[in-house]
Amino acid sequence: MKHRLSLTSLILVIFILLTLQIFSQNPAPEIPKAQLPVLITSAGQSPDVTTVNIIAEEAGVPYDYCDVPTVDLVKAGVGLADKESGPGFHVEIHSDLEKHPKGTAYKTMIFAIGASLKGMGASGLTVESELKRLQSLIDYCQKNNIFIIAIHVGGASKRGAPGSDNERMIDAVAPFANLIIVTKDSNKDGRFDQIAQAKNIPLLQVDNALEIVEIFKKIFL
Amino acid sequence: MITIIMIVYYFICAYLAGILFWSFIKEKKSLNNLILYLLVIFPLILRLLRIK
Amino acid sequence: MNRPLTTKLILLAVTCLILIPGSIHLYQHRHFNTPIVQGPGVTQVVHLSHYFSGLKGTQADTPVFILQGKKPGGKILIMANTHSNEPAGMLAAVIFIENALVQQGTVYIIPVFNNSGSRTTKPGDGYPLYFEIKTPWGKRRFRMGNRNASPLDQWPDPDVYIHYPDRQLLSFIDARNTNRTWPGRPNGLLMERVTYAAMELLRQEKVDLAIDLHGAETMFPVTNCIVAPEKSIKLATLTSLTVKALEGFDNHVEPSPSKFRGLSHREIGDYSETLPFLLEAPIPFLDQPTGPKTVELLLEGKDPFLLRLAKKKKLFVPYDKTGWPMAKRVGQHCSVILELIRQYSRKNPERAIKLTNVPRYREVVAKGVGYFFRNPEKADREKIVDI
Numbered sequence A: 001m002k003h004r005l006s007l008t009s010l011i012l013v014i015f016i017l018l019t020l021q022i023f024s025q026n027p028a029p030e031i032p033k034a035q036l037p038v039l040i041t042s043a044g045q046s047p048d049v050t051t052v053n054i055i056a057e058e059a060g061v062p063y064d065y066c067d068v069p070t071v072d073l074v075k076a077g078v079g080l081a082d083k084e085s086g087p088g089f090h091v092e093i094h095s096d097l098e099k100h101p102k103g104t105a106y107k108t109m110i111f112a113i114g115a116s117l118k119g120m121g122a123s124g125l126t127v128e129s130e131l132k133r134l135q136s137l138i139d140y141c142q143k144n145n146i147f148i149i150a151i152h153v154g155g156a157s158k159r160g161a162p163g164s165d166n167e168r169m170i171d172a173v174a175p176f177a178n179l180i181i182v183t184k185d186s187n188k189d190g191r192f193d194q195i196a197q198a199k200n201i202p203l204l205q206v207d208n209a210l211e212i213v214e215i216f217k218k219i220f221l
Numbered sequence B: 001m002i003t004i005i006m007i008v009y010y011f012i013c014a015y016l017a018g019i020l021f022w023s024f025i026k027e028k029k030s031l032n033n034l035i036l037y038l039l040v041i042f043p044l045i046l047r048l049l050r051i052k
Numbered sequence C: 001m002n003r004p005l006t007t008k009l010i011l012l013a014v015t016c017l018i019l020i021p022g023s024i025h026l027y028q029h030r031h032f033n034t035p036i037v038q039g040p041g042v043t044q045v046v047h048l049s050h051y052f053s054g055l056k057g058t059q060a061d062t063p064v065f066i067l068q069g070k071k072p073g074g075k076i077l078i079m080a081n082t083h084s085n086e087p088a089g090m091l092a093a094v095i096f097i098e099n100a101l102v103q104q105g106t107v108y109i110i111p112v113f114n115n116s117g118s119r120t121t122k123p124g125d126g127y128p129l130y131f132e133i134k135t136p137w138g139k140r141r142f143r144m145g146n147r148n149a150s151p152l153d154q155w156p157d158p159d160v161y162i163h164y165p166d167r168q169l170l171s172f173i174d175a176r177n178t179n180r181t182w183p184g185r186p187n188g189l190l191m192e193r194v195t196y197a198a199m200e201l202l203r204q205e206k207v208d209l210a211i212d213l214h215g216a217e218t219m220f221p222v223t224n225c226i227v228a229p230e231k232s233i234k235l236a237t238l239t240s241l242t243v244k245a246l247e248g249f250d251n252h253v254e255p256s257p258s259k260f261r262g263l264s265h266r267e268i269g270d271y272s273e274t275l276p277f278l279l280e281a282p283i284p285f286l287d288q289p290t291g292p293k294t295v296e297l298l299l300e301g302k303d304p305f306l307l308r309l310a311k312k313k314k315l316f317v318p319y320d321k322t323g324w325p326m327a328k329r330v331g332q333h334c335s336v337i338l339e340l341i342r343q344y345s346r347k348n349p350e351r352a353i354k355l356t357n358v359p360r361y362r363e364v365v366a367k368g369v370g371y372f373f374r375n376p377e378k379a380d381r382e383k384i385v386d387i
Helices: A002-024 A047-061 A073-074 A117-122 A127-143 A165-176 A193-200 A209-220 B002-026 B031-048 C005-031 C088-099 C172-177 C192-206 C230-245 C265-269 C295-300 C302-309 C326-347 C361-367
Strands: A038-043 A064-066 A091-093 A108-113 A147-152 A180-183 A203-206 C035-037 C045-048 C063-069 C071-079 C101-110 C132-137 C137-143 C210-214 C225-229 C252-256 C277-284 C354-356 C382-387
Touching: A038 A047, A038 A127, A038 A165, A047 A147, A047 A209, A047 C230, A073 A127, A108 A127, A108 A165, A108 C137, A117 A127, A117 C035, A127 A147, A127 A165, A127 C045, A165 A193, A180 A193, A180 A209, A193 A203, A203 A209, B002 B031, B031 C005, C035 C088, C063 C088, C071 C088, C071 C192, C071 C326, C088 C101, C088 C210, C088 C277, C088 C326, C132 C295, C192 C265, C210 C265, C210 C326, C225 C230, C230 C252, C230 C265, C230 C277, C230 C326, C230 C361, C265 C277, C277 C326, C295 C326, C326 C354, C326 C361
Parallel strands: A038 A064, A038 A108, A108 A147, A147 A180, A180 A203, C071 C101, C071 C210, C210 C277, C225 C252
Antiparallel strands: A064 A091, C035 C382, C045 C063, C063 C101, C101 C354, C132 C137, C225 C277
16 A cells, blocks of 8 residues: 555656656747638738748648738638739739638738838839838738738848838838748848747747748648 | 841941041051051951951 | 052051951851760750741851650750850750750750850950860860850841830840840841740740840849749749758849840740740859959959958848859759759649759859860760850
């Protein structure tokens, strides 16, 4: 009886110790889950949004894409009201229409951050009008509980001095995101760490953009 | 048509080179003019001989 | 003594002394050929005039190497020396011709796309006429050409070049630039006929991918990149991401402007089913603020003035004392081509292109460009083609 008791207590002690050990370890950054359907868009009209589209494709995540959606277009949900691409306006519909028929409200929006004057010019936008558009989209997402993912994969070429176009795009989106994903060379100065810490937003940093494929799989699938 | 224009240009080139050479022969006083004629004839000859 | 006659004779003699040796150099350069060896993968060599007879007998006609795999599949056209003063692409093309083994699909290679341009130099720029690449069996000599075709083959230049068919007004000099004359026309200027012949190749052979190899200044933003129109941009981006992840070099993607006409990456896409790509590797030799335009600068890409500009962050590529050696540029071209092929084949298995025995970036950098060249002296005569 005595033996049995000591054995039980020993097992119990080991169990407690193991549990403590597990919980005392630094947990790997938890990857939050996001739901489909998802709309990918650009914050600043740089070609980096193509990178994000490709990452979604490689991860097998069905998505809709519009480079310059308005709040009304986002409200229209999956299919983006059957709008067609034209000069300075691009739409792609890859959502699974059987699971999410046209008109289904988006549950996630991904913003690919990076300013391109050429890209904005092609869409008839200025930095100011792009920022205004982004602000209205962020407001809409927050009011409607749409999960916001901010991605910066452009590296140093899509960063700049405080107040520059690229930094203003970051300010317009990243602090309001539910998840930030950046490449290492986009975050050399730790700017995204600061935003994530200040706003308590999960931040995932990768060495190169292709690693985001695996992250997307974990987030969406 | 393009080939014809090109041939015409070669004739113009030859004509100019001829004039320059004739001026070179006719020049009696100015050394400067003699040198100038030869300098100007230079690219025309290169073109006529299809070198440059 | 007739003084003027003596003076004239002396002046004429001096003129001939300058003219004749100078002319001999230029004449030899125009008629110099580099013998290259058809590698084991080459199944046929035709000329571009095979696709459009309007080029036959002109200096613009140029060899097309065909490497056909036993298994049918997709098709790719690789063009180099569109601008013959950007020779890294041509060296990469020669590596493909002399080494590639194609298992599936067909590879078409035009190593000297603007043949006329490769046989002239830019007056006043002091460019070298030739450059040599060291190989394990000696040196191989290539012509250093010009960006535009020789006026000996297309003359006169118009006051303004009106692009066909969009009627966009371009600089007069671009009438001889085979990266402004796409998609060309059968009865146009000679360079328009060159691009028309290439368009015919793409259309007749139903080519899936077309890659135009270039080099660009380090001070020019469109450098070290893949230029792609809307229809090719995803493949280009995927390739760019993959080479960065797997091989560690940057090669960003630049969208092809839709309103700037005449460029291969725009017109090939608009006037055929082919997906076009234009690869730009940095070439410090072409930057304006460099020292003398020597062969060493061309091959090593080292320049003290560029180094100072790099420190002031005026360049669009990383630049240090190591410069931008030719092997790095050629290696990048090889890797990006192979990766574009791989990604396209992955996405389109029914039109896959499979080839082996072409080195990638790291191997070219480690072993040098010349390591992959075959010795023409040891090859069968019928296997040698002059380019």
